[in-house]
Structure formats: structure tokens, C-alpha cells
Amino acid sequence: MTKSDKPVTKERLLDAAHHLMLAKGFTATTVEQICTSAEVTKGCFFHYFKGKEDLARATLERVFEYKSRTLAEAPYRSLPDPLDRVYGYVDLVIEMSQSNIAQQGCLLGNFAMELSDTHEDMRVTCANFFMKWTESFQADLDQAKAQEAPEANFDTLSLAEHFIAVLEGAFILAKSRRDMKVVKESLLHFKGYLRSLFGK
16 A cells, blocks of 8 residues: 555445445344455554444544535625524535435444443544534524514524424434425424524
């Protein structure tokens, strides 16, 4: 393996882990399966990662960074009205939820459900990513509330967490029914709830 091959090899391992752990879960996915899918040796695997949990954490970080960047660069971010940005955010998440890879669920939610009782480090990792996600959405909610509903008594942190709870719960229902329309419908209900809070 040449120096120029190394980034490609690491990306292949991350791609394989993402695909397999979404499809099979963390526990059922083995290092051997990841290496076979990525077409690399176990020696290459351990050159980059201490073990399967280390790879899972890196995969989760890459997915989170990609989605954060997608949201940050989306056209709705340039809207001057913070409430329009809130609605634009929800609309974009609805659009992203209907993609092919989204049908396998959310890697962060899957890991939180599967590993929180057995892998303390992964539980903390998932909790931290959920908090970053919450705070990101809360920032726009804070601005929208200050402009549109300054006297309202709803809490923006709790509201941002509620959005995540709706989305993650909808993914569970959608997987059980094999129908991603559940996610879209649930988020449209949430958007309606937002309209009732903000009055527009």
C-alpha cells in the first residue's frame, strides 16, 4: 500500500462499516466482514482503527459531519427570516429522509438503541452527537422565537429535542412498516405544531 492509497483505504473501510452497520447493526457486523466488503486486509484495518468500536465512532463522526455540512450549505440557510430557516430546515430533513440510504434508518439512532446499555463510551458518543444536533437546531429556534413569539413560554431546547424524538421515532415506525412515508407525515405534523407555536 503506497502513501497515496492510504486515504482511499480508510474511506473504503468507513463506507463498508456504514453500509454493514446500518443493514446488520453493530454487534452482528464483524471486522472480517468489513474488511471483505472494503477489499482490504485486517492489517490495513488495524493500521487505522483500534477495533470495531473505534471504526464505528469514526463512521458516526463522518456521517454527522456530512449531514451537518449538507444542512449548513443548503439554500435555506441564506434566508433572512429565522422562522423561514426553521421551516426550511424541517423541509430539507423531510427531503433527506426519503433518500434510499435513509430507508435503513439513522446510524446515530441505531447505535443509541443498540449500544447504550452495553457500550458506555458509545452511549456517551451518541449523547454528545444528539446534543450537538439539538443545539444546532435550537440556534434558529431561538432567533425565530425572539422575533416572532418573544412572550411565548415554550422552551427552544426542549422543542429541538422534540423534533429529534419525532424523527427518530418515525424512523422506527417506518422500518417496521417498510414505508418511509411515515417519516414525512410525522415531520409534517411537527411542522404544523411549529406553526401553531409561532402563529404563522
